[in-house]
Each structure stands twice: as C-alpha cells, then as structure tokens.
Amino acid sequence: MNLKGLADVKTASLPPVHKWSPPFCGDMDLVIKANGDWVHEGGKIKRPAMVTMFSRILWLEDNAYFLVTPVEKVRIQVEDAPFLVTEWQWIETEQGPAIEFTTLTNDVLVLGKDCDLWMEEFDSEERPYISMRYGMKALVGRNVFYGIAENIVPVETVQGKGVGLISAGKHYLLMQDE
Template identity: 75%
Template structure:
C-alpha cells in the first residue's frame, strides 16, 4: 500500500485545478482508497468525512487506460473507483452566448455547462441504466437521481445522430436520453 505525498497541496487551494495533465511521475503502487458507487470516498475502509479533503483529492485525480490514479508532480498511486468518481448533485438553467443551458455542479464543486463543457448520456452500472456527464481527462460524473428528476421537467422531443426520442436541449445542442421505440 502507498500513501501519496501531498506537500504543497492544501485545502485552501482545493478549488484550483492543478496541471495534472502535464505531470509524468513514476507509478508508486496502490493506495487503499475507493470511490464508492454512491459517491463516498473511503480511505482504509473509512469514509472521508471532510468535504474539503475529498475536493482536494478530486483535483489530482487522473484517468488512464481504464484506471484511476491520484497524481502529484512526483508520484502516482492507483485507487479504485466503483462507478463514477464524481456525482452531480445540483443543477440550474443559465443563459450563455450559445443560448439557454443547463449548469451542473458536482459534490466536489466542479461546475460544468451541458453542451459547452460536458455531454450527457445514459449508461449502465450493474444492469441499472443511469445518466452520466463527461468530465475532465475522460472521467465521468453520475447525475444524481434528484437532478435527473428535475431535468425530467425539461424533457423535449429531440433528434440526434443516435435517433429520435425524448431528451434535453442545452446551449443549442440536443441530447437523446430515451429513444422512441
């Protein structure tokens, strides 16, 4: 088991995205950390209860070849992710230069605009169909049930390259969520 060295990182800077994509540290082993399917971040079997600590770790999360890592400029440790490392827990309509758009917020205070910063799709986790949005570095966020039910009020008929059906339109872009039979 490995523990990651966090010198130079503090909770005060947890809202800033470090340039993880520019770092090439050596792999240092596995860390006993799991991001559970319900969004809980656990270390050595115990839930991390400080949201600022979870947010800090989320800023150095990296996805590569189907695996997740925490990275600093000097080391890279593998962690386990059951489903999606991020969870969308809030949303609202906003006005953008591309028109009316849906703004999502994750539990780690990431802010993404559907059609600008991210896309939405339906995927599966253990045979359960769930909504996801795209995140940085090829990662994804699970759209919380409360958020998805809120979006249901904004469903419209859409046509995309995947077909016709019901979905949402955000920033001028259509997303098919349920295809016509």
C-alpha cells in the same frame, strides 16, 4: 502520498496533472463508492475539503484511476464514476438556455459547453452521466436527474429521434422512439 504544496491549490483551480509524469508508487486503499462516498482504509472521508483536494489530482489512464502529484502516482479504486452531480440550475449562455451542473467536489460544468450527457448501463440499471476532465465521467444524481427530467422535450440527434434535453443549443437524446 506526498501532498505537500497541494494545500496551496485553490479549490476552484486545477493543478496541471496532465503535465505530470511521476513514477507509479503502488496501490492506495482508497475507493470512490458508486454513491459518491470516498472511503480510505474502510472509513468514509468526512472532510469535504479533503475529498475536493483529492478530486483535483485524479487521473484516468488505461481504465484505471490514479491520484497524481509531481512526484508520485498511486492507483485507487472507483466503483462507478469518480464524480457525482448533486445540483443543477438553468443559466443563460450565448447559445441559449443551458443546464449548469455542480458536482459533490464543487466542479461546475455547463451542459453543451463543458460536458455532454448520455445514458449508460451500470449494475443492470440505466444511469445518466456527464463527461468530465481527462476522459472521466460524473454520475448525475437521482434527485438531479428527476429535476432535469421535468424539462424533457422531443429531440433528434445522430443516434435517432426521441425525448431528451436541449442545453446551450445542443440536443441530448435520453430515450429513443421505438
């Protein structure tokens, strides 16, 4: 894959992959594991900057994941979610207190403003996810979920009543009343 020029892209910025329409060039032996590891040809990518760079050119199309440059598009495999939330903190927003999430690849998202939260089954287990760019999602790491679970309050949403979180004025149902 030709990555020339991508090294100039700052970590905090995102290249305009949504504007690129390169031809499909085949499959790449790259797997994003369910635990957040990026594995290329059987070996874990150990350079965080490389993983972050690849994450910036990740694209979801027809339930398949691709790395996209202006001239190439290669398919990769994703076991669960391509992103993993590893940190969180409370911040103050115009809409009130909000949870700020940070992913393993240094994406920063505010729950209720930049992303939403839901529970979904994966491998016979209910897991928390947040929405990401281009229709992708991030798994909320277990340690992060336990941390935010200490802030669960009664909520009511269109899905029903139960307990969940309130962030930036939005209610998120995590467990419905029976």
